[in-house]
Structures are given as C-alpha cells and as structure tokens.
Amino acid sequence: MGGTNPYLKPIEFELPTRPYRVRFIAGAEEKVVEVDPAKLPYGRDGLPGSLLDVALAHGVSIDHACGGVLACSTCHVKVKKGGESCNEASEPENDRLDEAPGVTPQSRLACHTVPNGSVPELVVEVPAWNRNLVREEHH
C-alpha cells in the first residue's frame, strides 16, 4: 500500500552560489558575518549552509540541543529580513516550532534554514531565551 510519510520527505534547500552577509542580533550585540559559498558547509550541525552552521562558524552562539536534527526547538531564531531567500519551513520544522516559546511569523529553526544568497544581507535575531540557554523540558 502506497503512502507518504511527510517526516520522511527530504528537506529541500538551495545552497548559495554567491557571497552574502548575515547580521545576527542578540540583544544589544550585533555581529555581521560574511558567508563564502565555497566554504560551505562550515561544520556538521544542521543542514549544510544553515543559519546554525553559519552562526557557529563565526562565533555566534545559538543553542542547538539536538545537534540540528529537528528533535528540539532550541535553535529558534527570527529572520527579520531576507527570509524570502531561505528554503521554506518543512512540516517537521513547523511542528517543532509549535513547541517553541514566543513564535512569530518570522520564526525559524536555525538548523534547517538555508539562505540561497539571493538577498545580500539577512537580519537574524537570536531570542533572549536562546542566548541565555534557558529552556523548559517537555515531558
């Protein structure tokens, strides 16, 4: 019997082909980082070229309790500008986001948000609860 399990669908995303910047805002602190497509992926956490990958490679601390496999929502960020250059949130990502505090239409999980470089500068807010590593465990 055929059927599709949405949780098994591959996550679709497009890697950038040109450099772009991300302005990470964490409270009063700001850090602008340059993303070089030739160097992606920077690390192993989250999708290659994801906002989590970019942040961690440039010393921007974003909590990522599950290591970037959509098993938590601690990497919750808000893409204030340039969200249109990112892959669409998948169903599993949206399900996880439902569990995150303070969700807005700009909310994404950093480990599964991959900008394609079509917008020269993204603005990404790292929420306070993430910066402080305060989280509630679900039972």
Ligand code: FES
């Ligand atoms: S790090 Fe767990 S969902 Fe992103």
